[in-house]
Amino acid sequence: MARELIGRVRQALGDRYNVITAVGRGGNATLYGAFDRDGRRVAIKVLHPELAVSVAADRFLREIRYASTLDHPHIAPLLDSGETDYLLWFVMPFVAGETLRQVIRRERMLPIDRAVRVATEVLDALGHAHERGLAHRDIKPDNIVLSAEGSGAILVDFGIARAIAHSGEDRVTRSGFVVGTEEYMSPEQAGGSPDIDGRTDIYSLGVVLFEALAGRPPFAAASAAAVLDMQQHAPPPDLRKLRRDVPRALSDTIMKALSKAPEARWQTAADMRHALLPYALVT
Secondary structure (H helix, E strand, C coil): CHHHHHHHHHHHHCCCEEEEEEEEECCCEEEEEEEECCCCEEEEEEECHHHHCCCCHHHHHHHHHHHCCCCCCCECCCCEEEEECCEEEEEEECCCEEEHHHHHHHHCCCCHHHHHHHHHHHHHHHHHHHCCCCCCCCCCHHHEEEECCCCCEEECCCCHHHHHHHHHCHHHHHCCCCCCCHHHCCHHHHCCCCCCCCHHHHHHHHHHHHHHHHCCCCCCCCCHHHHHHHHHHCCCCCHHHHCCCCCHHHHHHHHHHCCCCHHHCCCCHHHHHHHHHHHCCCC
């Protein structure tokens, strides 16, 4: 199936991009490494065909192009998008470096200042997007790339979850796809609320920072349904019991981000970033 799909992708985009290889498969799309006509390295994501048939292509592309208006050093920009031969695709610059997921798998627990610095850079990006009415909706270690070129944390896939949610409506749920990742979903996302704003990203980033410090997310279970229930109803564990060198004030900042009610969380990314800065690596 993977070999057949890369053939379709090469045929569909061959006049615009030289698709080299499939890099990986995520929850909603397959990632390909490619070069554009000017020889620049790019990353192309193609929605899984079984998901693409459950969204309205024109609306998906309209929503995703709205995200292309974001211009921030910690956000990977959207360079191109389209529908070709029934494939929905979008293009971002290739960001050299490891994902935060890869780093956590290798190191398990990050140094406090390093983990917090990553969070403050992501919050800087989120503040820019939230001021423009855009929430990411899928903040997780896999979508944070730690640039090998000194650019810090780069947030990828901005606007994708929103575009799928807005263009798929009930059809996405019925087809078995979930917009987001259960370990990082806010309670309102887990409960299927249509009223989602930037505070959902603040919750998800709280989960990411908790995991980067503790070596595990707050909630984990054998089934996705159990995790979603925990997101909505279970209190998060005490971070300082999992890692004693985390300062109490830092733990309290993260716990506030993990509040079940959106109104009890940090209300803006800037507020949370300000609270975290004393614990970030100073350069």
